[in-house]
Amino acid sequence: MYFLTSERVGFRHWREDDLELAMALWGNPEVTRLIDARTPLQPEQVRARLAEEITRRQRHGIQYWPIFLRTTGEHLGCCGLREKQPAAGVLEFGVHLRREAWGKGLASEAGRAAIAWGFRDGAARQLFAGHHPENDGSRRMLLKLGFRHTGDEFYPPTGLQHPSYLLTPAAAQPSPHATR
Numbered sequence: 001m002y003f004l005t006s007e008r009v010g011f012r013h014w015r016e017d018d019l020e021l022a023m024a025l026w027g028n029p030e031v032t033r034l035i036d037a038r039t040p041l042q043p044e045q046v047r048a049r050l051a052e053e054i055t056r057r058q059r060h061g062i063q064y065w066p067i068f069l070r071t072t073g074e075h076l077g078c079c080g081l082r083e084k085q086p087a088a089g090v091l092e093f094g095v096h097l098r099r100e101a102w103g104k105g106l107a108s109e110a111g112r113a114a115i116a117w118g119f120r121d122g123a124a125r126q127l128f129a130g131h132h133p134e135n136d137g138s139r140r141m142l143l144k145l146g147f148r149h150t151g152d153e154f155y156p157p158t159g160l161q162h163p164s165y166l167l168t169p170a171a172a173q174p175s176p177h178a179t180r
Contacts, residue, residue, distance in 0.1 A: 004117055005070060006109050006110060006112065008069060009069065009070065009076065009106060009110045010068045010070045011066070011067055011068075011080070011113065011114070012066060012068070013057055013066075014050060014054050014065070018050060019047060021066060021075050022047075022049065023043065023046050024075065025075070025077055025078065025096060026049050026050075027040065027043065027046045028040075028099065031096055031097070034131075034132035034134060034158070035096065035132065035158070037157060037158050037159055056083075060082075060083050060086070061122075062081040062083070062091065063078075063080050063082065064080040064081075064082065064095075064096065065078060065079060067079050067106075067110050074100075075098065076098060076106055076110070077095065077097035077098045078094075078095070079094070079111060079113075079114050080094065080114050081093055081114060081118050081124070082094070084128045085128075088126075089123065089124055089125030089126065090125065090126045090128055091118055091122055091124045091126075091127055091128070092127070092128045093111070093114065093128065093167070094129065095107045095110060095138075108141050108144055111145050112145065112172075115127060115145060115172050115173075125169075126166050126167065126168055127147075127166070127167040127172075128166055129164070130153055131162060132155075132158060133163060139163065142165050144173070145167065145172070146171040146172050147166065147167045147171075148171065149164070149165050150164050151163075151164055152164060
């Protein structure tokens, strides 16, 4: 079922029948309040987001993959990659977790697995990431994973300047449990 795993987290690809999971994630204003100024996202906006992730995989082989707790199958959120500057080998890294998964170290664990996949199978030369200026948890996670702050970048979905980061393979924290 999973194409990538860490000790506690399993990754699979989004499917068209995942609308209920997508609604529980991107339809939750607690999750989206720092990633999209349109919060709460309406059902048609969540449907469009899900379709975008499915199309991204078909076109580029990557997406913000849905992630699950391996012991129970509980949906945790999503974690993965998207195209940023493909010609330069730069992919964008991101994690969106459901509220019940916050504060358990799951974002960092899933992040290490997705980063390892990006540098190995995604052939990335660098990974880019950003976060809402008020999201200190994301800042701490990115620094823990080895990302280096490079400045601020305008992020259209929030209309704000977001702190931005880069990660190279040499600076990435190893993922001891990631398997394909």
